[in-house]
Amino acid sequence: MTATITPTHTTTPTPPYPAARISLKSPTGQGLLDGAWWPRSRDLSAELPALADALDPLWGRITRVAVNPMLWPVVPRKVTVHERVLKVGWFTPELDPHKLLLLSYGSGRRDLLVIPPETTAANAARLMAAACDPDGPPLTATDLVAAEIGSRHDAALGGRAQGAQEPGTTADGSTAAHVVPTATGR
DSSP: OOOOOOOOOOOOOOOOOOOOOOOOOOOOOOSOOSSSEEOOSHHHHHHHHHHHHHHHHHHHOEEEEHHHHGGGGGGOEEEEEEEEEEEEHHHHHTHHHHHHHHEETEEEEEEEOOOTTTSSSHHHHHHHHHHOTTTTTOHHHHHHHHHHHHHHHHHHHGGSTTTEEEEEEEESSSSEEEEOOOSSOO
């Protein structure tokens, strides 16, 4: 008796989307956020499957997601993740625009800081670290993003004349002016 052996090649299938860029706080951490997510685009249909794939093994199957539509051009009602459906909802006044609310069977509710896709890698790394502070960041998601943008803005203004007035925005959205300190002797 003879047998023909055909070699088989086993390959690990690659996901149809890149891995999610996330940073998660320790389970014993405190505060308003459970971590940070830096999506590659503002397309929830394209971004949520990778996020669910990354979080499902850690937090249990993600079943629902809620966003504030202010930063998302399209909010789909459902997103398919493999053979299941992830329900997506939106809440305008109740949900911080820079936060993603996740519900799962295993861990209940989790909140992630959403770092805008156009953020540089260095700024995103600082925001991820701040969101994952074990004692909890003292700021809301939007305040964290605003503080990071403010620090970049202040650094960019460093070369202007002393006492120059620059418009700014306060936490409540009102406009304020502040003095930008610069080097003297120019």
